[in-house]
Amino acid sequence: MKNFIELALAALLLMSPSQVSAAPAARHTPAVKLYTLDCGRIDIADMDAFADDGSYKGVSGQMVVPCYLIRSAKGDLLWDTGIGDQFYGPRGVTLLPGYVAHVPVKLRDQLKRLGLNFTSIEYLAFSHEHVDHIGNANAFSHAIWLLNRREHRWTIAHDGHDGQPPKLLAASTRARVRYIDGNYDVFGDGTVTIIQAPGHTPGHQVLLVKPTGQQPVLIAGDLWHSRSNYAHNRVPRINWSRTATLQSFRKVRAIAKQEHARILIEHAPEDFHPGLYGEQRAANVGQSGPPQTSLERRRGVAHPITEAEPESCPQIQCSRGSFKQAVANAH
């Protein structure tokens, strides 16, 4: 299996950025709008898992959790579904040991303010199937699910990446599903393209969006978890493959450069601006702004770099607490 993965990655590297990025937009493409929605945040007691060089050992941090809505005359796509409206409330809820989730505003209410509801979204896709990206997925059984085949198989085979049951994606059995094996042009006009970027998980992917009249955006999922990790090319020790992660770093940076796209790091407070892309201040659909703290400000003393290579099933992914219990705690 490892040889197959290395061969596949080598093939990807041999492709030019133009082969792996979006096709040129058609002459008369419909207007595309991108909205950032507030799908919660997570307080983390010890960020050590997010760098395999020990940089964050003993350092607490907070991650924002956005969802992204892409509106087009050809349909609406929701990219990632956040922590889950079941966690809504004034108090934080322990999602996993050391991880406290906050959902200050429901996704349902944010969609309502845009004249939408769960059943009116046509397409659903995920950067990957970690618990904080699939929380509301089951509310979208009417949508067409664009599932990464490799990622979904991994989730099923390992009973979820974080110890949570694949139950969080149970509606996929009732929904129409299109399995993705490579890059995928969602609307067929080059405006919204899913791009493979494995490493954090086996089927991790990023999203290239070309909002009409705006600079293109590359929504990077968990390829990087913070601006600091982006700046220093740090690889979380929880990642599925260090080698694949580093290759995806290079690949996505190259595509962003070629497309003149701004990279958005989903969990980075600095990149979190709820509302309509390009007009966030005027059309703020989220009720809360970026948190006051960021990983960068909380960082402690730097530690020496080590060469750890978590390749298969990192302990933190295979043995963490039960998400089922966390859902129970929320009620």
Ligand SMILES: [Zn+2]
């Ligand atoms: Zn993740």
